[in-house]
Amino acid sequence: MNCFQIIKSVLDEAYSQIPGDEAQKDSEIKDALEYLRNEYARLSNGSIIDYSFATTRFAYIYVYVTSHANLVCSMIQKNQDICNLFDNQKVNVACIGGGPGSDFLGILKYLMINQKSPTVKFQLCDKEKTWAESWSDVDNMIDPEFRISTSYLPLDVTEQDDWKPYTKYFQSDLFTMIYFMSEVLSLRHLANEYFDNLFSQAKPKSLFLFIDNNHHQFYSWFDDLAKTHNIKIIDKGEGSNSLPSDEEKLDLGIYFQKFSSPKIRANIAYRIGQKE
Numbered sequence: 001m002n003c004f005q006i007i008k009s010v011l012d013e014a015y016s017q018i019p020g021d022e023a024q025k026d027s028e029i030k031d032a033l034e035y036l037r038n039e040y041a042r043l044s045n046g047s048i049i050d051y052s053f054a055t056t057r058f059a060y061i062y063v064y065v066t067s068h069a070n071l072v073c074s075m076i077q078k079n080q081d082i083c084n085l086f087d088n089q090k091v092n093v094a095c096i097g098g099g100p101g102s103d104f105l106g107i108l109k110y111l112m113i114n115q116k117s118p119t120v121k122f123q124l125c126d127k128e129k130t131w132a133e134s135w136s137d138v139d140n141m142i143d144p145e146f147r148i149s150t151s152y153l154p155l156d157v158t159e160q161d162d163w164k165p166y167t168k169y170f171q172s173d174l175f176t177m178i179y180f181m182s183e184v185l186s187l188r189h190l191a192n193e194y195f196d197n198l199f200s201q202a203k204p205k206s207l208f209l210f211i212d213n214n215h216h217q218f219y220s221w222f223d224d225l226a227k228t229h230n231i232k233i234i235d236k237g238e239g240s241n242s243l244p245s246d247e248e249k250l251d252l253g254i255y256f257q258k259f260s261s262p263k264i265r266a267n268i269a270y271r272i273g274q275k276e
């Protein structure tokens with residue numbers, strides 16, 4: 001399996017839901033691709049990205065999800081503690097800021113490559129509820145041998161009233177934070193309480209997977225939280241990473257002809273931590 005093949009089906013569905021004729025849709029998607037590129041470049045200056053438009057979500061899934069999913073898969077492959085976790089019969093994963101499905105898809109790819117089929121329950125914790133549209137029937141696209149389920153927790157980490165009622169996901173075995181802390185860095189003064197609460201309430205032995213842009217301000221925030229809350233960093237690194245050769249861009253079909261190339265290379269910092 002490669003991610004681009006699954007993404008193509010998700011994109012077909014997402015494309016059909018965008019109103020207008022083909023020319024109109026394509027023009028709006030191109031604008032959304034440009035919008036995301038510009039806003040990500042301004043993240044550390046406080047830009048806040050709005051994913052509520054169907055065209056923006058399409059653009060995000062098209063450009064970023066395969067790259068991020070492959071980063072997740074390759075980080076799991078090289079860490080024995082996370083690999084061992086998926087030898088259990090049941091695994092609970094909380095994907096913080098995981099609405100677009102990249103974290104989930106990366107884990108699914110790992111399971112498929114390694115022929116592991118535990119029952120995995122994913123909770124996608126994200127403030128943008130409409131992401132759920134894209135992934136609600138993904139289990140129909142994959143071999144039923146893989147017993148996975150996804151559910152959404154619609155929470156905004158900067159709004160205490162929003163996140164406080166949810167506590168069950170603290171019992172997760174793995175927490176993923178993929179390109180999430182950079183997204184809320186400019187609201188750190190509002191989001192810090194959420195992270196303090198999450199890191200302190202996570203159960204002993206639970207694992208944390210953090211991947212983000214390779215900037216000190218992003219990973220040092222994670223490192224500070226880990227230090228304060230007894231999360232032992234068991235692996236870490238910074239550097240460049242490229243899509244593996246099994247991901248064939250042509251699997252994106254017509255979209256690859258119409259739109260600019262999806263993300264192929266990433267300059268990342270990663271951390272794998274375990275609650276003591």
Ligand SMILES: C[S@@+](CC[C@H](N)C(=O)[O-])C[C@H]1O[C@@H](n2cnc3c(N)ncnc32)[C@H](O)[C@@H]1O
Nearest residue numbers: 068097098099102126127128156157158178179
């Ligand atoms: C750059 S995307 C990363 C998504 C995914 N983890 C990935 O790697 O592709 C950031 C995600 O954070 C979500 N998000 C942004 N601000 C948020 C907030 N205050 N609370 C919860 N989720 C938020 C967005 O809706 C989006 O899904």
